[in-house]
Amino acid sequence: GGTCSRSLNKSGIAALERQIFDFLGYQWVPILANFLHIMAVILGIFGTIQYRSKYLIMYAAWLVLWVGWNAFIICFYLEVGHLSQDRDFIMTFNTSLHRSWWMENGPGCLVTPVMNSNLAPEDHHVITVTGCLLDYQYIEVVSSAMQIFLALFGFVYACYVSKVFMEEEDSFDFIGGFDSYGYQAPQKTSHLQLQPLYT
Known part of the structure; x- marks a missing residue:
């Protein structure tokens, strides 16, 4: 139980960290997915503590x-198949331009705004990013790969602990229960008919 709880805590912390960066990048679909995952982690922790x-x-x-x-996030950033990062609606419900926070804030990245560009829609600006030690898409891929690793680890432990809990519930012996050692059949007693006594 303790190991499973620690595994759930690590998964929750990793999801919370990812939630922060997705908020900074206004990626609404990942924000929703992260929120659901955090709720599921809380449910798992509660189940571990309460033996449910x-x-x-x-x-x-x-x-x-x-x-x-x-796995979809990894394929999206690596543009596997027909997936393309140009489709903004996939990550933002088509409410804003999709942009990973790591695009401008990755290690070693130098951001240069492009002034008076006709490519930018209203309320947006065009930038060039150079000098990154690691491109933002690979940072997102590594983050998702770590989530998959933690999820697989948590899945194994959740299944194992739930199996242990179910076995304990099945073998639980109630006080004064009906196990083969504690149960004794009631002894048969002969019924005596009472008759009045006359003196």
């Missing part, structure tokens, strides 16, 4: 979806 196997099973089921989501 059903909550751990729900958490494990969510982790399957979480792995799929992070």
Whole structure:
């Protein structure tokens, strides 16, 4: 139980960290996904502390979806197949331009604004980013890969702990229960018919 709880805590901290950077980049779809994951982690922690196997099973089921989501993020940033980062609506519900926070704030990145550019829509600006030690898409890929690793680790432990909890529930012996050692059948007693005494 303690190891599973620590694993859930690490997963929650990693998701919270990612949530902060997605907020800074106004990526609304990942923000929603991260929020659901944080709620699932809280549910998993509660299930571990309260010995509720059903909550751990729900958490494990969510982790399957979480792995799929992070696999999609990896494919999106690597532009696998027909996926393209130019499709802003995928990450922002089409409310703003999609931009990873790491695009401008990655290690070693130098941002230069392009003035009087006709490429920028209203309320937006065009920039050039140079000198990055690691491109933003690879930072996002590494972040998603770490989430997948933590999710797989958490899935194994959630399944194991929930199995242990269910076995303990099945073998639980109630006080004065009906196990083979404690139960004794009531002894049969003969009924005596009472008759009045006359003196």
